[in-house]
Amino acid sequence: MLVPAGWLPVAALWKRELLRFKREKARVVGFVGSPLVFWAVIGSGFGDLGFFFPGALTLTVMFSAVFSTMSLIEDRREGFLLSVLVSPASCGAVVLGKLLGASSMAWLQGLILLVFLPVAGLELALSQALSLAGVLFLIAFSFAALGFAVAWRMDSTQGFHAVINLVLFPLWMVSGALFGFASAHGWMSWLMRLNPLTYSLAALKRLLGSGLEADTPSLAVALAVTLACGLALWLAALLAARGRWTGGAA
């Protein structure tokens, strides 16, 4: 095993998420299936499957990532977290392991959706496909971190659902997933410009060459904002977990 000692706890928690995921097939079907239905219905309704494809992709990845970190609440309730907290694993390793576990699952689901590219009438060169995979992973990681920061403070999955839905849906709706800059008026177009998710989606649109407008941010700007948000959310997750003395265990 070629893992340096400090990374072992990260790998331990990562692998655990993969094993759990493997045993919960319903989760895979649900997370890939529902955005697919969404995409097919809305895309067909508007007669433009290509325009809605990046949005469906984002929806899949962000929801899967956020709801994977919800398991943190179960981990606490079921006691698993307690045994991690009394182990010598560092706080940073615990956070990273959980985030990588959640985001790699979400990422894989996003990649599965790429099978439907031809249906959307889109094409992708290999180099673009690799960049796309990278952006999808960034989106997954960012939302896993967001989910982690919220879940660490929550003691019920219901509360988590309520808070997260309040954030996720509006973010997604004004990110250019449903309508572009051209059809947004006044303050709505400003809201879109302020929404970080607009930039992640713009990166996908640029790479897929779909739904592009004059106002769509350039790839460089889109990537920079996505990366910065990912780092900020990772920091937020770390800060939340630093309170392990008080928030650690029930």
Next chain:
Amino acid sequence: MVIVSVEALTHRYGAKEALRGLSFRVRQGEIYGLLGPNGSGKSTLLRILATLAKPGGGRAAIAGQDVVTQPREVRRMLGVVFQSQSLDRKLSVTENLACQGWLYGLVGSRLRKRIETVLERLRLEDRRDAIVNTLSGGLRRRVEIAKALLHEPRLLLMDEASTGLDPAARLELFDYIRELRDSQGVTVLLTTHILDEADRCDRLVLIHEGRGVTEGSPAELKAGVRGDVVVLETDQPAEAADRIRERFKVEPVFADGTVRVEIGDGHRFVAEVVEALPGAIRSVVLHRPTLEDVFLHETGVPLC
């Protein structure tokens, strides 16, 4: 050699004082018990020793390492079995153990060897691939212990580890603990409110309202209660107590609607008290002091 030293430890949750100056020491290779009713501060103490909570005052150290200032070093030496389950139910026994191993920096052939050893020691070899969800409560407890022992801790902390087990499984669990101590020299610190568990410890501290009341081996503690214990059931406990106080010059204690008397010559007292209170006594029980009697003797309140 002292493995656990706890000195004047205090802790409060808001207005509630959970620990009020608890002190005791545990020596290498001992099975040491903390006996006290629910809410006496036992679990709080274990949380502090496991570095999950900070004490308000006082000091606690494991093998000389302070639990507050050296939590990493302390965690390496500890194996903890919690009152609640800590296994991932969706993973198999071996997968759970492997995850635990990685958390403690164990990999490769060393990890495989350790997994084999703990599976064998806790007689779980034929369950290695079972998903935890499918195991019985007793088996899960054994996996919990296997998990806690995987990294060869010097000290095993067990918080009401027999919770949810039937009496037979509880005794079996204790046999495992003894075996471990004998073969590996592991020191065990456990909390319990169950008498037959407490009776099997090498030494005990009785805890009441966040303080240590008395400490010693079960035999020493019982020797602190004079003679025999006689428990009388009667319709008028107050009246009966007055008569006993007058005639036998002893101080009876009321507990759970009964009258309890600690007395040197139990058998003679029983004969005489039945004569002295004709028709008033529904039942008489005479027994050697138990740890429950010790607790009542020291604190004036019953254990459960």
